[in-house]
Amino acid sequence: MSNxxxxxxxxxxxxxKLAFITMDGEIVYKWEISTDNxxxxxxxxxxxxxxxxxxxxxxxxxxxxLLGIGMGAPGPVxxxxxxxxxxxxxxxxxxxxxKESLEAxxxxxxxxxxxANCAALGEMWKGAGNGAKDLVCVTLxxxxxxxxxxxxxxxxxxxxxxxxxxxxxxxxxxxxxCNCGKTGCLETVASATGIVRLAMGELKKAESTGELRALLxxxxxxxxxxxxxxxxxxxxxxxxxxxxxxxxxGFVTANIANTLNPEKIVLGGGVxxxxxxxxxxxxxxxxxxxxxxxxxxxQLALATLGNDAGVLGxxxxxxxxxxx
Amino acid sequence: MSNxxxxxxxxxxxxxKLAFITMDGEIVYKWEISTDNxxxxxxxxxxxxxxxxxxxxxxxxxxxxLLGIGMGAPGPVxxxxxxxxxxxxxxxxxxxxxKESLEAxxxxxxxxxxxANCAALGEMWKGAGNGAKDLVCVTLxxxxxxxxxxxxxxxxxxxxxxxxxxxxxxxxxxxxxCNCGKTGCLETVASATGIVRLAMGELKKAESTGELRALLxxxxxxxxxxxxxxxxxxxxxxxxxxxxxxxxxGFVTANIANTLNPEKIVLGGGVxxxxxxxxxxxxxxxxxxxxxxxxxxxQLALATLGNDAGVLGxxxxxxxxxxx
Numbered sequence: 046m047s048n049x050x051x052x053x054x055x056x057x058x059x060x061x062k063l064a065f066i067t068m069d070g071e072i073v074y075k076w077e078i079s080t081d082n083x084x085x086x087x088x089x090x091x092x093x094x095x096x097x098x099x100x101x102x103x104x105x106x107x108x109x110x111l112l113g114i115g116m117g118a119p120g121p122v123x124x125x126x127x128x129x130x131x132x133x134x135x136x137x138x139x140x141x142x143x144k145e146s147l148e149a150x151x152x153x154x155x156x157x158x159x160x161a162n163c164a165a166l167g168e169m170w171k172g173a174g175n176g177a178k179d180l181v182c183v184t185l186x187x188x189x190x191x192x193x194x195x196x197x198x199x200x201x202x203x204x205x206x207x208x209x210x211x212x213x214x215x216x217x218x219x220x221x222x223c224n225c226g227k228t229g230c231l232e233t234v235a236s237a238t239g240i241v242r243l244a245m246g247e248l249k250k251a252e253s254t255g256e257l258r259a260l261l262x263x264x265x266x267x268x269x270x271x272x273x274x275x276x277x278x279x280x281x282x283x284x285x286x287x288x289x290x291x292x293x294x295g296f297v298t299a300n301i302a303n304t305l306n307p308e309k310i311v312l313g314g315g316v317x318x319x320x321x322x323x324x325x326x327x328x329x330x331x332x333x334x335x336x337x338x339x340x341x342x343x344q345l346a347l348a349t350l351g352n353d354a355g356v357l358g359x360x361x362x363x364x365x366x367x368x369x
Numbered sequence: 370m371s372n373x374x375x376x377x378x379x380x381x382x383x384x385x386k387l388a389f390i391t392m393d394g395e396i397v398y399k400w401e402i403s404t405d406n407x408x409x410x411x412x413x414x415x416x417x418x419x420x421x422x423x424x425x426x427x428x429x430x431x432x433x434x435l436l437g438i439g440m441g442a443p444g445p446v447x448x449x450x451x452x453x454x455x456x457x458x459x460x461x462x463x464x465x466x467x468k469e470s471l472e473a474x475x476x477x478x479x480x481x482x483x484x485a486n487c488a489a490l491g492e493m494w495k496g497a498g499n500g501a502k503d504l505v506c507v508t509l510x511x512x513x514x515x516x517x518x519x520x521x522x523x524x525x526x527x528x529x530x531x532x533x534x535x536x537x538x539x540x541x542x543x544x545x546x547c548n549c550g551k552t553g554c555l556e557t558v559a560s561a562t563g564i565v566r567l568a569m570g571e572l573k574k575a576e577s578t579g580e581l582r583a584l585l586x587x588x589x590x591x592x593x594x595x596x597x598x599x600x601x602x603x604x605x606x607x608x609x610x611x612x613x614x615x616x617x618x619g620f621v622t623a624n625i626a627n628t629l630n631p632e633k634i635v636l637g638g639g640v641x642x643x644x645x646x647x648x649x650x651x652x653x654x655x656x657x658x659x660x661x662x663x664x665x666x667x668q669l670a671l672a673t674l675g676n677d678a679g680v681l682g683x684x685x686x687x688x689x690x691x692x693x
Contacts, residue, residue, distance in 0.1 A: 121662070179527055193628060195519050202630025203503055204666030212660035213624045217616075225660055292541075300537045300621075301628055304517060306526025336536035336549055338445070342528030 051363045052097060052114040052153065055160060055355030056080065056089070058134035062352065063096060065104075066360040068112070068367075070171040072353060074104065086136035090143075090150040097151065112367060113154035114147055115359035117163030121205040127157045130205060156362035160355055161208060162199045164348075165192025167358030168311050172350035177308035181301055182348070183210050183294075185316035188224070189232040189239075195305065197365075210301070211236070215293045234293045237269040237316050244272050244286045256280040273319035287326055295330020302343040303336050313348030320347065375687045376421060376438040376477070379484060379679030380404065380413070382458035386676065387420060389428075390684040392436070392691075394495040396677060400424065410460035414467075414474040421475065436691060437478035438471055439683035441487030445529040451481045454529065480686035485532060486523045488672075489516025490682030492635050496674035501632035505625055506672070507534050507618075509640035512548070513556040513563075519629065521689075534625070535560070539617045558617045561593040561640050568596050568610045580604040597643035611650055619654020626667040627660050637672030644671065 050073060055062040057080060064075035078096045081088045097114075101107060120132035127144020129137065137143075147155040158166070165182035174180045178197040184190040189211030193200040200207045211232035212225050220229020221242065233239045247253060248261050256275040261267050276283035298310045312324065328345050335343065350357060374397060379386040381404060388399035402420045405412045421438075425431060444456040451468020453461065461467075471479040482490070489506035498504045502521040508514040513535030517524040524531045535556035536549050544553020545566065557563045571577060572585050580599040585591050600607035622634045636648065652669050659667065674681060 177527075179524075191628070195524050196522070198520070200503075200519050200629055202663075202666070203501075203632040204630055204662050206660060206662035206666065207628065207630040209627045209630070209660045209663060212663075213627045214620065214658040217620060217658070227658070227660070296538065296541060297624075300624065303533045303537045304515070304531065304625055304628065305524055306528055306531040306533070308527040334538040334541070334551070336530060336533045336551070338528050338530035339526075339533065339536075342526070342530065 049112045050110055051112050051360040052151075053356030053358075053360035054093060054114060054116040055163065055352075055359060056116055056118050056135070057160075058082065058119060061089075061093065061096075062356055063093070063100075064353070064356040064360070065100070065111075066357065068364055070357060070360070070364075072357070074100065075353070075356065076100065080135070082134065082136035084136070085138060086132075086141070089135065089137075090146045093147070094150040108152070111153055113156070113363035114151055115156045115158070115163075115362035116143070116147060117160035117355045117359045118143060118157055119160050122157055122159045123205060124156075124158055124199070124201055127155065129157065154363065154366065156359075156366060158199065158359070158362055159192075159205070159208075161190035162192040163358030163362070164313060164354040165194055165208075165311075165358065166199065166361045167350055167354035167356070168313065168348050169194055169197075169358075170361045171357050172354060173311045173346040173348050174309055179305065179307040181210075181298075181305065181307050181310045183298065183310065183312050184314035185235055185237070185312060186314035187237055189236045190314075193305070195307075210297065213297050215296060231293060231297050235290055235316070240269040240272055240286065240290055240316065241267060243289055244283070247282050247286060253282055255282050257283045269316055270319070273322055277322050287322065291323065291326035292330050294327045296334050298327065298345060299331045299334030299339075302331070302339045306339050306343055308342075309344050309346055311346050311348050313350075313354065317347050373436045374434055375436050375684040377680030377682075377684035378417060378438060378440040379487065379683060380440055380442050380459070381484075382406065382443060385413075385417065386680055387417070387424075388677070388680040388684070389424070389435075390681065392688055394681060394684070394688075396681070398424065398428065399677070399680065404459070406458065406460035408460070409462065410456075410465070413459060413461075414470045417471070418474040432476070435477055437480070437687035438475055439480045439482075439487075439686035440467070440471065441484035441679045441683045442467060442481055443484050446481055446483045447529060448480075448482055448523070448525055451479065453481065478687065478690070480683075480690060482523065482683070482686055483516075483529070483532075484679055485514035486516040487682030487686070488637060488678040489518055489532075489635075490523065490685045491674055491678035491680070492637065492672050492682075493518055493521075494685045495681050496678060497635045497670040497672050498633055503629065503631040504633050504635065505534075505622075505629065505631050506635045506637055507622065508638040509559055509561070509636060510638035511561055513560045514638075517629070519631075534621065537621050539620060555617060555621050559614055559640070564593040564596055564610065564614055564640065565591060567613055568607070571606050571610060577606055579606050581607045593640055594643070597646055601646050611646065615647065615650035616654050618651045620658050622651065622669060623655045623658030623663075626655070626663045630663050630667055632666075633668050633670055635670050635672050637674075637678065641671050
């Protein structure tokens with residue numbers, strides 16, 4: 046078993062990431078294929094099978110090299126049955142039996158989990174978590190997702206809706222509308238989209254000046270990256286936006302930590318590439334809102350695996366099954 | 370094993386509750402002794418041993434009837450080692466080896482857990498949780514405590530500080546000081562003490578009138594129970610306080626549910642005896658702040674076991690060990 050590989054798959058609406066990964070979590074080979082979601086997604090798993098066989102051929106290996114296939118999928122997953130409850134972007138009907146379909150296509154033992162949860166498992170295994178068995182990941186991308194790991198396992202929740210950290214309310218009254226139907230969710234102020242919205246709110250004020258303002262005039266828009274870059278350069282308006290984002294992230298992460306006291310809370314996703322300027326600012330508010338015994342023991346950290354977190358976490362699902 | 374008993378113990382600073390409990394969670398016999406915390410607490414476990422032997426004698430039984438002893442203790446506990454890290458009220462020095470001491474005194478297999486966690490386990494086993502394996506308990510007493518159960522086990526946290534739900538921040542700025550050193554914690558607005566504080570804040574206003582005001586004039590003080598009783602009678606000021614308490618409890622429970630999506634969140638402790646007037650009001654805010662898939666699946670309920678939750682949860686610790 047020690048020289049065999051696990052296939053880790055991170056399934057997205059447009060691109061599918063694949064990797065051969067050792068039982069120690071080393072990525073031997075990784076590549077991408079486009080996701081063909083036509084005809085109700087009927088080609089998705091067979092394309093994956095084809096891609097795996099071609100790559101094995103290229104590498105002079107056979108299927109005997111593979112221990113199983115783990116997949117992160119973009120939607121709520123029932124882990125026990127391997128069903129994806131709802132995946133509009135992939136063409137599948139509701140309650141698609143993804144694990145079964147993968148096993149039929151590939152003749153490999155399969156396991157399926159929500160993609161945000163896979164990213165959390167990846168960070169636990171090989172990233173910022175560094176083996177921590179109690180870990181919470183907050184993924185700051187176009188939206189805000191999350192994964193909660195306790196005793197080394199993902200918490201699913203009774204309806205598969207655990208880890209909806211992006212929909213924790215941070216502004217109880219008169220918050221901005223969220224895609225989920227509520228208002229004032231963390232996602233409305235800490236996603237890339239939310240950060241731009243906050244910045245635009247400030248920039249629309251007649252008296253606004255500075256570098257971020259100049260970027261808006263020049264490009265006709267600003268990005269979340271612009272906000273962090275100009276804040277780093279000392280732009281006051283950008284620093285004010287950064288402060289607001291950090292306040293909300295510190296509030297939420299501290300309150301999660303007061304509830305779960307995990308070893309680590311990891312900030313990942315595109316927004317987390319802002320790096321220490323974001324982390325340090327979030328840490329200040331975390332310290333303000335965390336209970337003393339929690340403040341001393343739960344660490345905030347940046348994710349370290351980037352795009353590899355998903356395939357690694359997916360592979361971990363199989364490793365975990367084999368170890369049971 | 371089926372006709373044997375487990376000893377459940379709920380250790381308090383002044384009173385120790387004991388019960389003989391079947392493997393099915395039926396309380397066969399329960400009684401109390403006073404806690405003697407003199408001489409650095411050196412009599413506590415031997416007094417428990419004595420009390421058990423006397424009761425066995427009274428009931429015409431011998432120690433062979435007993436499967437083990439589980440205890441809930443008022444302080445942070447390291448479950449693996451059975452050490453109580455800190456228990457000022459009991460006279461013990463820091464890091465007292467409670468499990469070891471219990472086993473030495475009683476010659477029974479012992480297990481020790483924090484008392485708020487035991488109450489949560491009791492509610493899971495025989496109370497409002499009704500067997501739910503994912504459950505959060507919020508205990509609203511003089512302070513506010515909590516216990517988080519995932520996959521049937523208590524989440525301890527890296528420093529034993531998981532479940533500090535009373536110290537979740539609900540008022541980020543200019544909140545009232547909390548005993549923990551922070552400000553604006555849930556405990557400052559949802560404990561019995563906090564509710565009285567909120568009520569007194571309203572009653573001090575010159576224009577205040579009504580039944581609660583009359584009780585203050587008559588008794589020189591009001592209690593949390595007075596607030597709920599007069600709110601039930603339609604007193605506007607009391608209803609305003611109830612609304613504020615419920616808003617904060619709804620906000621916190623919804624955000625916990627957005628993170629964990631447990632089957633149930635159970636409100637217990639003395640304040641929860643207010644009953645439906647509190648529960649219904651909290652449910653309204655919970656619905657406002659919970660993510661849709663969470664709102665549909667996580668239930669809010671009142672605790673049902675009262676003072677028996679602790680001894681039942683303590684006994685469950687032994688049952689769980691025997692089943693492993």
